[in-house]
Amino acid sequence: MTTRTADHPAHPAAPGTLFTGTGSLLRFMLRRDRIRFPGWVLGLTLMMVYYSAALNSVSQSPEDLEGLTAFSDSPVGALFGGPGFGYDELTVERFLAGQYGLYMLLGAGLMGLLTVVRHTRAEERTGRAELVRANVVGRHAQLTAALLLTALMGVLVALLVGAVMAGNGYDAGGSLLFGLSIGAVALAFAGIATVTAQVSEYPRASAGLAGAVLGAAFLLRGLGDMAAVQGSGPAWLSWLSPLGWSQQTAPYVHDRWWPLVISLAFTAVTAAVGYTLSTRRDFGAGLLPPRPGSPRAAGWLAGPLALAFRLQRASLIGWSAALLVSGLAYGSFTQPMLDGFANAPEDLVAVMGGSADLLAGFLGLMGLTMAFTVTIFAVLAVHALRAEETDGRAEPVLATAVGRRAWIGSHLAVTAAGVPWLLFVAGAGMGVGAAVSTGDAGLVGDLVVGHLAHTPAVWLVLAAAAGLYAAVPRALPAIWAVPGYAMLVGFFAPILDIPAGAVRLSPFEHIGEYPLDGVSVAAVLVLTVFAAAVTQAAVAAFRRRDLSSTA
Structure with a gap:
């Protein structure tokens, strides 16, 4: 039948x-x-x-x-x-x-x-x-x-x-x-x-x-x-x-x-x-099925650092492409921007750094803008680290020979290494766009240096985010107040008459907006050391708390 x-x-x-x-x-x-x-x-x-x-x-x-x-x-x-x-x-x-x-x-x-x-x-x-x-x-x-x-x-x-x-x-x-x-x-x-x-x-x-x-x-x-x-x-x-x-x-x-x-x-x-x-x-x-992996893991994946890189690889590639395109697009407006500022008033000059050199002021301001953008990448990376924990993927890894210090340290190390890379990509893209727009090839080097100079400031925000995640994970969203305040100060302090003491609270206001300002080596060293200390405190705090399985 x-x-x-x-x-x-x-x-x-x-x-x-x-x-x-x-x-x-x-x-x-x-x-x-x-x-x-x-x-x-x-x-x-x-x-x-x-x-x-x-x-x-x-x-x-x-x-x-x-x-x-x-x-x-x-x-x-x-x-x-x-x-x-x-x-x-x-x-x-x-x-x-x-x-x-x-x-x-x-x-x-x-x-x-x-x-x-x-x-x-x-x-x-x-x-x-x-x-x-x-x-x-x-x-x-x-x-x-x-x-x-x-x-x-x-x-x-x-x-x-x-x-x-x-x-x-x-x-x-x-x-x-x-x-x-x-x-x-x-x-x-x-x-x-x-x-x-x-x-x-x-x-x-x-x-x-x-x-x-x-x-x-x-x-x-x-x-x-x-x-x-x-x-x-x-x-x-x-x-x-x-x-x-x-x-x-x-x-x-x-x-x-x-x-x-x-x-x-x-x-x-x-x-x-x-x-x-x-x-x-x-x-x-999903409509796009995940690509099947190799039946054998590559040798370089044997370790928490390699795993952290593998998890962040797609994000780094996407951010690199986006920053490169954005840099080229905004850099191409350099000469038209200068032509439009032939008789710039004093208030606008103040926003551009307080110098009559509007080209340097514009390029310095764009470097600061890209630094804020890369800061978003760094904060999102810490949010992704919390998702690894709350979604239950961190616990199986920590059940192996991988310790807590190695796990969180590897993820933060990959993110920290990604910060200067992304700033370099953004600076190179904007430098090429500005060089084509103005005919000055020397702007490529200036913009790369100016972008990379903001690395310690981004590292400090990354360390602060890691500290919140490690100590009070539910308070992690509060870290967005830091880049938000820095953007307000960086863009509008001259026209809002924000007090100098309040301006200095932003970590991005100490290094200088190269090529308009010289890079403060002392500020670079201090911010780097401070970021490293906060990161160490975050690692220590993470080792002392229980894992969480809920967001």
Whole structure:
């Protein structure tokens, strides 16, 4: 006797069953994120409170606002802020939205993509999603709940930021539009993360792909805005960036609401693609299957240092490529930037280092910018180290002859070695771009030296991150305050009149911005020794605490 299956395909699930349990999962996610949720929302809101208070304290007269215009209505100001709508009649609220708004947009983008990856791909990787799906839960419930959670965070950020701006006496409609433009970026990158979460089976790779899109969005927006300010070049590039869409709303100037429709449509399309792709892969797998490894491990893999390098190899390759391309792109704007600064005002000269040598000032500022970017790599590497522990992969390694000192030390050593390499790649790329733009081949060497000089400062931030991870792992996200503060001081200290003592708190303010300033050998040595001491303390702290199996 034989049997045969039915000729007709199985009936698809009813649409309602695909989302069964979404509400329960959303409540569960809110419970899990009881610290992260207010941390993101209040953190972004308080950032806007600080920006507003600081700017109001230094802008007491029309002359003060004219000084701000000098920096913002320039190619460098466009790169670090945006297109600068309404700067011909600048007001405090226009400067806040046009210059500082970009950093709010970047924070919202990170919030959106990290939240979605955390509650989708990371849940599958740890096995918790499989236990959840064993209950009465629809296939799309988890992804839908993650998107709803991100949307709730974005809406709260939008309302709170709008309330902060309106509370300062600024136009209520413009304030609401400004807040909603920030929330729209969170939604746009949540949509991007729904797609990248289907591509790879590893949460780190999924977040990395979404983060690469965020970096590309910043690059496209920067190039487009610089071209728009100069009056020539591909200004249309800004319209290829979700960051650019929000900036084009131009709150307090044009008050355009329609660019938000682009962001919402983009979110809907990317989310729909994510839903579709999730039905075309096996649970726990990615659309791109991992490459099968060799049946025999290579001899060089015998040791914790080699394992740490193998785990970080893909990240190093990706960051190297991104920094090289970014350096070439920004370096190619060197000569147009100089042509646009023929009669630079004193306030802009102060931002560029306080020297009439605008070329050296620009190159020094770009070296500092790339140092901040590499700092993000270093901090993310420590977060990845924590993920190795919480995901249960560190414990099997430590169960062998590998000690705790060797395990954490190997990972930190690979990251520390990657810092000067990435700075070298960024400096070489920018040097080549600047040399082609200006015809001065000597800029290649200057930029490589200027970038590498920031290595000890990045090492110190890496050591501080390692210290938090080793001693108080749950407090590790607090390390982002260090590069955030350093960026604020490095870019805006001259125009915000930040006290010298507060400026010196940043580790990046001691070495010098070569070629504008000479490299302080003493500062290099002190920061290196300090970083080494903090790293040793971190290793010692890690040896004394218990391993953790939960994030």
